[in-house]
Amino acid sequence: MTTEYIKYYDLENYVLTDVRDNFERDGHLTAFDFFCIVIWKANRAKTKIAQRLIKYNPDIEQSVKELTGKIFSASGDKQKLKVLIDDYKFRLPMSSAILSLLYPDNFTIYDIRVCDTLTNFKGLDTVSNFEKLWLGYTNYIDSVKKYEPQNLSLRDKDRFLWGKSFYEQLNSDLKNKFQK
Secondary structure (H helix, E strand, O other): OOOOHHHHOOHHHHHHHHHHHHHHHHOOOOHHHHHHHHHHHHHHHHHHHHHHHHHHOOOHHHHHHHHHHHHHHOOOHHHHHHHHHHHOOOOHHHHHHHHHHHOOOOOOOOOHHHHHHHOOOOOHHHOOOHHHHHHHHHHHHHHHHHOOOOOOOHHHHHHHHHHHHHHHHHHHHHHOOOOO
């Protein structure tokens, strides 16, 4: 059997299909699938996250299985985020990316580009009190859900807002000839 390497080219699609299906079926992720999510969100963070997970268990495969098993068995959305933020010391952008790909109807990615469009949520990722962070993040999710157009899924609203920020920034850069 040969590996179908082409499926890894569109990493978001792979994560939203194969990885999510594996997670729902098995109740945890393999290290490979987990790091596909990490790399999709921020390739530069993979080493730092791997080192963090190895502190919990030197067997990275087992460490990922334990972490993602805790997420899977957490009683609700708040507890799922709490596992990543409080128990494993992940930051909100990565935590929300992981959860938005595993639970795309419940979570959206906390992203600076989306914050540029929504304007009220910059700095939320620096809040250290989990209860305040959770309140701010749920308000962020609500703002994403309320944004027009209304016919989009939460995941597609996230894409729409990111795309809007990208479009506006590039047009501004072109107008200003890439000068600040």
